[in-house]
Amino acid sequence: MNISDAAKKSELPVKTIRYYADIGLVKETGRTANGYRTYDETAVKRLIFVRRSREFGFSISQTEELLALYSDEKRSSAEVKAIAQKRLLEIETKQKELEILRKELSNLVQSCHGDDRPNCPIMDYLG
Amino acid sequence: MNISDAAKKSELPVKTIRYYADIGLVKETGRTANGYRTYDETAVKRLIFVRRSREFGFSISQTEELLALYSDEKRSSAEVKAIAQKRLLEIETKQKELEILRKELSNLVQSCHGDDRPNCPIMDYLG
């Protein structure tokens, strides 16, 4: 199938699929005589895998590792788990950061009158 | 004072201060005869303001707006509050996204044995 069919099946933009081919993440299966990329079902599966991995926020580099394990029959689930745990930690770290910010900003927003006068605790805090 | 003194006082890297000058966010107060940037206390205050704003995750563009209001005596606190509320919403939206991801990934990680065998629910989910 050509790239737009692969795009439909994988639910990825054509541009993104070309980009993944460029960086070597998921290469096209082949090319037609006129230079059009072709993809088979296996390649589409890899594209779907990449989309899901990216949706979880795994970086391209992490996705590359996962993809390698995906097609490695001799993989250990421990390797997969380690990568996932790393990502989980990233998420939790980010959540903590955001929660600190949210609390502080929420307090400031609540204490700001939000009227026509210039006086404002948000500005006091920043300045 | 020169740029490295401004950097110390504002707790920003020299490179970042130059960058802010380049994009017109916080311009240097002047230049010495040999072309060195100079900063006065007012400029340093603006740099500190920018640092705090960025620490809250306000974008450069939002920071620009806040900075304009900072030196606007006729500002209304409503304008400031609106920008802060927008940022607060961004934070909350991100938090919700992360929480969904965290739950899902956490479940997968917990259900993965993490041993020498290849079988792995994380891979099952992605593939």
Added chain:
DNA sequence: TATAAAGCTTCTAGTAACTGGAGGGTCAAT
């Protein structure tokens, strides 16, 4: 006074992961 270290300048390029657009070839249908 010579010199070396530190500090300043500008300019370019790289980071992450795409996305948009230009310019141009190809293919299917009317």
Added chain:
DNA sequence: ATTGACCCTCCAGTTACTAGAAGCTTTATA
């Protein structure tokens, strides 16, 4: 024959810096 929908490559832009090169000036030391 032509229109519209594909496909291709290459370049630039996005965010907010950061690193490094090449080359001044200033300051401190021997």
